[in-house]
Amino acid sequence: MSRRELIDPEVRVPLDQLLEALPGGFNAVADIVERRAAVKAMLAAIEVPDNPRVRKEDRTIAGVHGEPDISIRVYRPVDATTDLPGIYFIHGGGMILGSVDGEDPIATLLCDRVGAVVVSVEYRLAPENPHPVPVEDCYRGLVWTAEHARELGIDLDRLAIFGASAGGGLTIATALMARDRRGPALTFMMPIYPMIDDRNQTSSSYEITDIGIWDRSGNIEAWAWYLGGKPADQYAAPSRAEDLTGLPPAFIDVGTVDLFRDEDIAFAQRLMQAGVPTELHVHPGSYHAAETFAADAALSTRIWALRVDALRRALAG
Template sequence: MAFHPNLDPELRAAIEQTPPPVFDLAALSPGELPGLRAQMNALLAAAPPAETDVVIENRQVPGPDGEPDIRVRIYRPAESGEARPGLYWIHGGGMIIGAPEIDDATMVGFVERLGIVVVSVDYRLAPEHQHPAPVEDCYAGLAWTAKAAGELGIDVARLAVGGASAGGGLAAATVLLARDRGGPDLAFQLLVCPMLDDRNITPSSQEFTDAVVWDRSANLFGWTALLGDRIGAGDVSPYAAPARATDLAGLPPAFIDVGELEVFRDEDMDYALRLARAGVSTEFHLYPGAFHGFDMMVPDTELSRRAQAARLSALKRAFRL
């Protein structure tokens, strides 16, 4: 593929040396998704475990009313402790793939650097489970986390929600649900390149028909998987596509970041601006020359280190560390 002229030189050198895998989602049938997921899970299983003292535990917790239990993956410091800050995390994957394990390294890093407890939810995926199943799973896991805060060693007054990509969109939607359902109360929302708008009408969503990761066709595929033929319709819920929300007042302080060279750029910028206008304290970062998921794919570049440090700094302030 031809690279965008604004692509950061250090990122460009890295992906020229090790090109990322390419998945043509537009040519993928829903019946082929289980195979793609199995391939990803096999790669995760083959990866050597991280050398860490962080305690990692999987649990089954109550799902939404009338639905099966859901799995959460809990990350805790090795040293026992009480009243630690808590981060409820939602993984990415375009609504169609992914599992908590894809973020193991990031979650372990948060625990090691901040001394917090992380709970990551394994929500149901589209298209087998369309909206509202994924966000309801996320909300149910959050409700359990708040209820079990004492057992987990979490200070419920310092509980944040975060996520990346589709997980960032689900995090924003879960925060909206928590406000509208009267809890749990949340201290912060960390939205990393969030997937927010099913309409795909912003300039950036139309510009990046070719991208290093997650181009326009992939985005249309993901939203169609979640919403079916309702994608772009006038009655799509803000709990599916948070950019649809007309009232953003009363939400917890927010951190949003996004790369310059990705479809989510404009919807994320707009959401950050609307949060600020609604009286929500908001920090926003636009990373020049960066593509979607750049810091996860190429973590050892100067731009990636800046992004990682900014998120850590934001969490420290939110948790009063």
């Protein structure tokens, strides 16, 4: 049986449509500029109505020590009258793609359904900006968020960090930095199918070669661009971290037809062994980002219900 036959039939429909329009998927577009344009065009074609319950504001974090400014987007429920829990949001894209705009619907969903202030960071991308630039941008945005919590209406005792794919890897890396640098205290972290191991030696990394969404060859390429020829440390590839103690309670989910399946399961087990309260979900038939490509599928509904419930419980106070 091929791996594609293991995909849930309902979430497979948009994947087949994507591959029909773009044979080989996004990673088949060799030029990174053209690839980013293709992703942007696809996301722009998805009509998502504005949510009148969420107010958005674009802000700028001033650069320090010669570094450029960082853009962020702040989401807040329009009817909020008191301080709310905060979710620091890191978009995905394999360290080489993605943007705040591209994941605006997800950040809006979290703001609305969790009842939280969401701060989404526009970190710089590889290959133009290899490690450690992206994670340093993410950490700087987290520090700014904590420093401006009162202004933003965030209860600092209820601050979570969220990200999917590369954003999931950066979520863990940023949490490691916050622990090691004695930075902002995080109540909870939710790395979704995180990209965390540059070695590409797990069984699932060899299995997922022709799904069309983040296959083995694309992952190897992205890691090479992200590392820029330098060895990976724990802030680049959190699977390499030797000490996981002191990290915030975690929620991790991944699909059975996702290249990151085995590295994510192994990392969740290590968190548990380190004494970190960890909730792990492995979704049968789900490929990488299936709940985004097939947002109305029953599988996607179940996935989002679990995530929202976990965030609400963690941030209830």
